[in-house]
Amino acid sequence: MEIPVLASTAEQLEIWRANEDAVDAHLLGEILGKDPLMTLKLLAHAASQRSSRLLTDAETVTAALVLMGITPFFKAFGAQPTVEQRLASRPDALAGVQRVLHRAERAARFALGFAAHRADPDAAVIHSAALLHDFSEMLLWCEAPDLALEIQRRQQADPALRSVAAQRAVLNVELGDLEQALMHSWHLPELLAHIIDDKKANDPQVRSVTLAVRLARHTAQSWENPAVPDDLIEIGALMNLSPAHTLKLVHEVDGVI
Structure with missing residues (x-):
């Protein structure tokens, strides 16, 4: 389709x-x-x-x-x-994909901010990678909303359930692995596919995107999420900043006053 x-x-x-x-x-x-x-x-x-x-x-x-x-x-x-046309009869699924799209837009801004601070020459590609990081989840909401809703339901019922475990239980595959297969099938640029791959976490470019996506996820509802301090420590380590300076930077990037 x-x-x-x-x-x-x-x-x-x-x-x-x-x-x-x-x-x-x-x-x-x-x-x-x-x-x-x-x-x-x-x-x-x-x-x-x-x-x-x-x-x-x-x-x-x-x-x-x-x-x-x-x-x-x-x-x-x-x-x-x-x-909006595709999901006109499924407001629940439309709300789901809109949440993922909003999260992707914030993650891309965070990743670009991290890349700019690190003076990474591939900053524009890192921005694209963060924007596309969860595209398989977006497509799932569009093409198989009942499956996406089932994953969401399981995670809401068990807050400790990790996303990849819920995905494997419902889909028999992790969305990250599906995403890599699609990028390979569509012959997307190798650098882009590499930066999106969370399993290559030792690479600073991959880490920039992974941490940006994680921060966008954890702060989707509020900056009071208990996971945020750990995120700030890891982001600070990536950019050689203290947690306080890291928080100031990410707030500036996110437009938080």
Whole structure:
């Protein structure tokens, strides 16, 4: 099934399609790069069209648009199906995918902040990796909402139940492993797949994304979550900051006053 995108993304695409001459890759990239599912869809398409003469992969939305060109992009991506349309009759599932999308947007901001502090030259790729980190969960909500709701129900019934254990019980696979298989099947850039892989936790780039995703998850409801102090200690160790300075940094990145 075709991957849906956010209704706001689909609407913006049609606005710019009518004024194609005024669009460039950076402007369009800023719009599309806020939508994890559109980002996934575009990078997968770019990978499928990649010429053997190219020495590098398109690892960000803007890079994919530069390689494709604006006119070919609009030809390849017509009117887009939306998440809101797909789940119009399932408000419970729509709420679930919206929570994951919001978490992804915050995780991407945290990861970019960590990468910038570390002066990582791949900061833009790290941002993309954090945005896409949970794309398999987003797709699960869209395509198999009953399974996603069952995982959610089990975790709510048992707060100590880890996500991967709930996923294995319901799906017979961990979503992280499914995600890696999909990225391999879609020939997504190796660097992107590497940074998204939590099992390579010793890599500082992977750790930046893992900790950003974890912090976004733990603070989704409140900064009072008891897991947050441990998160701050680990993030501080990554960036050589004290917990107090780490908290100040992540609050600034998250826009918390």
